[in-house]
Amino acid sequence: MSFISKLRSGKFIITAEISPPKGTDTSRMLGDAALLKGIADAVNVTDNQRAAMRMSPIAACSILQEKGLETIMHITCRDRNRLALQSELIGAFALGIRNVLVMSGDHPSKGDHEGAKPVYDLDSVQLLGMIQELNRGVDLSGNKLDGKTDFCMGAVTNTELNEAGLLKLKKKIKIASFLQTQAVFDVKRFSEFIEKKSEIELKQSKQIKIIAGIIPLRSERSALFLNKVPGIRVPDDMIKQIKDAKYPEVEGMRITSDIIKELRTLCDGVHIMPVGNHEHTKKLLEMAGLI
Secondary structure, eight states, X not given: OOHXXXXXXXXXXEEEEEOOOSSSOOHHHXXXXXXXXXXXXXXEEOSSGGGOOOSOHHHHHHHHHHTTOOEEEEEESSSOOHHHHHXXXXXXXXXXXXXXXXXXXXXXXXXXXXXXXXXXXXXXXXXXXXXXXXXXXXXXXXXXXXXXXXXXXXXXXXXXXXXXXHHHHHHHHHHOSXXXXXXXXXXXXXXXXHHHHHXXXXXXXXXXXXXXXXXXXXXXXXXXXXXXXXXXXXXXXXXXXXXXXXSHHHHHHXXXXXXXXXXXXXXXXXXXXXXXXXTTHHHHXXXXXXX
């Protein structure tokens, strides 16, 4: 069953993030993929995350799909103008990639290539609209395509939203099929986000699937670092639990599995984003009762 079919069926979705290599050696990426095969409904393939140069996600997705995994290709507004974005998406569809996740992308100043210039020709909502046009069989200028795309479109969102963020959320719900959130640690705040989302859905008569981001905690240090990432907030009591634990990584797994259990009644799936590789992902999902 395809990812979009699973979304529509109401199944609780499990996705997991994989980074393409910084170079041509795909062995580590394929090792992570092997750990996820049969567990994840789809694997997300990042697009130069944190503005650090890596293998093209279209190439990485193609390699992973040859190994039998369904992929969700990340595509950012940061590095390409509207011509390149359309070319890349049409090429991706021709290679069998059916799912895309749209985002703005971190500014190059945060990455590993000093002096790299950002593009941001379109914003994330405009990029969703552009993909919608490709799915209809026309390009962004209204020219007819020789063969249209049929992408399942996703977008990303924070769960703590200011006025501008709320406006973007409304637009994304109108166009996209699913939303993946930033990492969730505070379930109460997440439930408040879900209430806002439900209010928007009611007004727009359009429902959207929500896949909650999950980052397994490994140490007090990693928790403190995550608190510096925009849109993420690890509660103080959770940090103390990790700090006081005899085995912090084990405690982090327990905390994370409890979060997943609570989220099951609030959202449509979880997206696992480990710090490192996926060696503990299967165990985490077992602890959460998902496999």
